[in-house]
Amino acid sequence: MNFKNIHIGSLIEKKAAESGIEISRICNFMKCNEDQVNIMYRSHDLSTNHLLRWSKLLEYDFFRLYTQHLILYAPPGSMNQHNKETEKKSQLPVFRKNIYTKEIIDFMMDLLHKGVKTKAEIIREYRxxxxxLYKWITKETTANPNEYENA
Known part of the structure; x- marks a missing residue:
């Protein structure tokens, strides 16, 4: 999966095809006609309301694709961001942990295994x-003892 360039419409179309849901049910749930559904399939992006409805209908968290993009490609925040002086209370919820999917873990392990990044670089650049990271390495080396011995 390429998290850098997300074409949400095509991903929704694939998931809808996998699910085998009839177009009439999709149209009924989405409150639109077949032409509008096809337009959504061709769309590079959708409103959050539409994306939420698709997520419910297809029982798949399409928002997580964007979360993975942020984890991999968003620039890390300033180190001063965590300084007590500059810390401001937000009205929005603060999430304590990032969500690391199998794809993210595999991506990090691949960078490490191929020597593209060191452990310290992964820790610093991807926060x-x-x-x-060491738990992931332990799990991977337990599953594949010879694969990461030089990392």
Whole structure:
């Protein structure tokens, strides 16, 4: 999966085809006609309301695709961001942990295994907690003992 360039419409179309849901049910749930559904399938992006409805209908969290994009490609925040002086209370909920999917873990392990990044670079650039990275490495080396011995 390419998290850098997300074409949400085509991904929704694939999931809808996999689910085998009839177009009449989709139209009824989405409150639109077949032409509008096809337009959504061709759309590079959708409103959050439409994306939420698709997520419910197809029982798949399409928002997580964008979360993975942020984890991989968003620039890390300033180190001063966590300074007590500059910390401001937000009205929005603060999430304590990032969501690391199998794809993210595999991506990080691949960078490490191929020597593209060191452990320290992964920790610093992607802001992965050191203990989290080492847990992933331990799991991977347990599953594939010879694969990461040089990392």
């Amino acid at each position: 992965i907690p050191k203990t989290t």
